[in-house]
Amino acid sequence: MQNIGESSESPKKKTEPNDTESEDVNYPRYGIYTLGGDMIKSVESMGDGRYIIYYSWEEDSP
Amino acid sequence: MSEMRWDPFLEEWVVSSTHRSERPLLPEKSCPLCPGVLEVAKDYQIVVFENRYPSFYRHPPMPDVESRGLFKAASSQGVCEVVLYTSQHDLSLADLPQGHIFKLIEAWRDRYCELGNLPYVDYVYIFENKGEVIGVTLSHPHGQIYAFPFIPPKISRELAIANHHFARKGKCLYCSHLEAEIADGERIVLENNFFVVSVPFFARYPYETRVYPRRHLGSLEEISGEEAWGMSLTLKELLNAYDSLFGYSFPYIMSIYQSPTDGARHEYFHLHIDFYPPMRAADKQKIPAGCEVGTGTFLNDTAPEAKAKELRDALHRWREKRDGR
Numbered sequence: 476m477q478n479i480g481e482s483s484e485s486p487k488k489k490t491e492p493n494d495t496e497s498e499d500v501n502y503p504r505y506g507i508y509t510l511g512g513d514m515i516k517s518v519e520s521m522g523d524g525r526y527i528i529y530y531s532w533e534e535d536s537p
Numbered sequence: 538m539s540e541m542r543w544d545p546f547l548e549e550w551v552v553s554s555t556h557r558s559e560r561p562l563l564p565e566k567s568c569p570l571c572p573g574v575l576e577v578a579k580d581y582q583i584v585v586f587e588n589r590y591p592s593f594y595r596h597p598p599m600p601d602v603e604s605r606g607l608f609k610a611a612s613s614q615g616v617c618e619v620v621l622y623t624s625q626h627d628l629s630l631a632d633l634p635q636g637h638i639f640k641l642i643e644a645w646r647d648r649y650c651e652l653g654n655l656p657y658v659d660y661v662y663i664f665e666n667k668g669e670v671i672g673v674t675l676s677h678p679h680g681q682i683y684a685f686p687f688i689p690p691k692i693s694r695e696l697a698i699a700n701h702h703f704a705r706k707g708k709c710l711y712c713s714h715l716e717a718e719i720a721d722g723e724r725i726v727l728e729n730n731f732f733v734v735s736v737p738f739f740a741r742y743p744y745e746t747r748v749y750p751r752r753h754l755g756s757l758e759e760i761s762g763e764e765a766w767g768m769s770l771t772l773k774e775l776l777n778a779y780d781s782l783f784g785y786s787f788p789y790i791m792s793i794y795q796s797p798t799d800g801a802r803h804e805y806f807h808l809h810i811d812f813y814p815p816m817r818a819a820d821k822q823k824i825p826a827g828c829e830v831g832t833g834t835f836l837n838d839t840a841p842e843a844k845a846k847e848l849r850d851a852l853h854r855w856r857e858k859r860d861g862r
Contacts, residue, residue: 499654499655499656499657502595502655510643510647511643511762514640514643516647521576521586521587525586525587525589526586526587527576527577527584527585527586527587528584528585528586529581529582529583529584530582530583530584530585530640530643530644530647531581531582531583532582532640
């Protein structure tokens with residue numbers, strides 16, 4: 476995960492509509508992650524095939 | 538049915554999603570975006586989830602029709618997300634504290650990076666439709682993200698022109714536009730150390746505005762902490778200028794334009810945010826009609842310079858109220 480103020484080069488393969496290999500089987504990546512500062516990202520399942528992401532932080536920041 | 542159909546005349550995709558007609562209208566009793574009602578089980582600060590009624594799917598069905606001759610169809614692979622700005626139903630983006638908007642920018646940035654890295658996503662479009670006149674079906678403060686499997690046509694055309702300008706002049710077209718607006722000055726609405734807002738010289742809507750970072754950034758991925766803080770202040774002030782204009786929560790479409798994520802280099806592209814409010818007066822709408830829809834040519838019956846002054850005055854009123862003067 477990157478934070479604000481950081482950047483990365485992420486070259487990726489060009490795909491076309493109906494490209495059967497254009498999947499990312501690891502997406503979404505469920506779990507808890509730390510973003511910039513004290514921001515927490517929690518990726519969960521909604522139970523119906525969809526995902527939900529909670530972004531949370533201490534209220535008196537930044 | 539959910540699929541993309543090719544328009545061979547304009548050479549662009551049309552996305553057909555028949556299930557989207559099942560979306561609820563503004564609910565009278567309970568909001569499905571409030572905590573514990575339908576979509577979000579618990580209280581939250583900012584939440585992003587996959588749209589129940591998407592136009593694009595991570596695992597799309599095959600098209601209902603077979604491609605044949607002129608009639609070309611493709612599966613609609615992509616991602617559609619809903620971004621809930623806050624759990625508080627009666628607020629808007631303008632009402633949120635600047636620190637909360639800063640966190641929202643960080644969430645937008647995270648979504649841009651993550652969705653843009655998916656192999657089938659060529660363009661990540663973050664936007665908000667606000668107000669019933671825009672056709673919003675849920676009033677809870679929220680925006681959306683469409684992760685497209687192609688670069689949408691309006692953006693594609695703009696990219697080609699910006700690329701050509703960059704190749705010819707060795708300079709970013711957007712940086713040149715920003716410098717020209719600052720030099721003219723008449724259409725500037727607000728500016729700070731990091732961002733500038735103007736009613737563009739070529740505005741299509743009376744109260745249209747464009748927000749530029751002063752630095753040449755392609756996307757939120759490149760934004761610094763200071764710039765993100767400046768962006769949160771810029772959005773806070775601009776949206777409150779809109780709300781102060783006629784004394785009600787102003788409707789708009791907000792479009793965040795960032796560099797494509799198709800794997801190619803787009804160093805000539807410059808992040809910008811456009812607001813397209815559908816009003817031409819307090820009680821009169823600007824509805825794209827025969828000329829706009831039929832020909833693509835917009836008719837603006839106002840002067841951008843006059844509208845920029847109205848917005849500056851509205852911002853001044855809001856700042857005075859904020860500062861207790």
